[in-house]
Amino acid sequence: MDFIPIRAYDNYISANLELALLQDAGINCYIKDEYTVTIDPLLSPALGGMKLMVEDSYLAAALYLLQKSDKLFLQTVPCPHCGQFTLEQVEEEIHYNRWIDKIKSLIVNGQEKKVQKYYRCSACQHTFGELPDSIV
Numbered sequence: 001m002d003f004i005p006i007r008a009y010d011n012y013i014s015a016n017l018e019l020a021l022l023q024d025a026g027i028n029c030y031i032k033d034e035y036t037v038t039i040d041p042l043l044s045p046a047l048g049g050m051k052l053m054v055e056d057s058y059l060a061a062a063l064y065l066l067q068k069s070d071k072l073f074l075q076t077v078p079c080p081h082c083g084q085f086t087l088e089q090v091e092e093e094i095h096y097n098r099w100i101d102k103i104k105s106l107i108v109n110g111q112e113k114k115v116q117k118y119y120r121c122s123a124c125q126h127t128f129g130e131l132p133d134s135i136v
């Protein structure tokens with residue numbers, strides 16, 4: 001039985017909320033590096049944050065539940081631009097062509113490509129990097 005990291009977190013509250021969601025659905029999972037990152041947050045970038053580890057046979061179910069949970073949450077957040085409840089999360093992969101850019105990305109992001117995440121309102125097409133402070 002192998003465990004696969006499917007998400008990383010900077011704080012234990014978000015990590016444990018999603019852990020509880022998966023455990024309630026009967027998914028075998030745990031959080032790796034929770035105590036190390038909580039005791040010494042400066043180690044978080046080096047360790048890649050605390051990681052939600054899921055048993056490989058539950059991978060598809062876990063990803064489905066987390067994505068469904070993210071969508072339901074976003075439906076409760078109004079667009080800061082037009083006020084509609086039509087936000088969606090967008091992920092774009094940025095691939096580098098030059099080897100020096102790949103090495104820089106490997107050092108900064110831990111992988112050769114960069115994954116850029118942001119939010120977009122499907123009503124007004126406004127985009128923003130973070131959810132409004134009053135929501136979180």
Ligand SMILES: [Zn+2]
Nearest residue numbers: 079082121124
């Ligand atoms: Zn909008």
